[in-house]
Structure formats: structure tokens, C-alpha cells
Amino acid sequence: MGCGPSNAVVQWDQPSANNASLSAAKMGMIEEIPADKRELFQQFFHNLDKNGDGHITLEDSPWAAPFLEANDIDGDGAVSLNEWLFIAARKLADDPDWLPSGTGGRG
Ligand SMILES: [Ca+2]
Ligand SMILES: [Ca+2]
Secondary structure: OOOOOOOOOOOOOOOHHHHHHHHHHHHHHHHOOOHHHHHHHHHHHHOOOOOOEEEEEOOOOOOOOEEEEEOOOOOOOOOEEHHHHHHHHHHHOOOOOOOOOOOOOOO
């Protein structure tokens, strides 16, 4: 009868093949981010990703330029969620209380 074959669920928060530009070691650092902070970082990322395509690029906003410079590990002109989480993990390793500041300036 009417059995619809629709199981296509996109799991953006799982490291997937086309988002795996980071080495296993780097992914390991991401794994070590405490769950609550990780959620916060993901939220931060998605706030910055204005067009919601899963990458921070200049298309999202002019402020993205310095963000790209600081966080674009593989130099492809976009910061993926994994890249951002890795940077965040590195910051956390230095300072366990580190939090991303300001989401796009004041005013
Ligand atoms: Ca974007
Ligand atoms: Ca990149």
C-alpha cells in the first residue's frame, strides 16, 4: 500500500564526510568540548551564519572578514562549524572559562 520511503534526515551537527576537512586529532579536540559549551558555540556559530548555509563567509556579513582570518583553518574562504569548534576547543584549552565575545559588534 502507501509506504513512503522518506528517511532523509540531515544531521548537521554530526561530523560528516563533506565537512571533515579536519584531522582526527583536531576532531578529537572538538570531542573534548563539554556538551554545554559546545551547544553554546554551535548557537554562536549559527547566529553568525546569517544565510544559514552552514558556513561563515563574507556573504554572511562584513564582520566575517576578521572572523575568517582567525578561524579559517584550511583556507577555503569559509569557516565550517568544525573549524569554529576546533578554534573554540583550542581557546578552551588555554582558558577553560573562555567564551566567544560579541556577536557582530555593537550598534
Ligand atoms: Ca553562511
Ligand atoms: Ca575553511
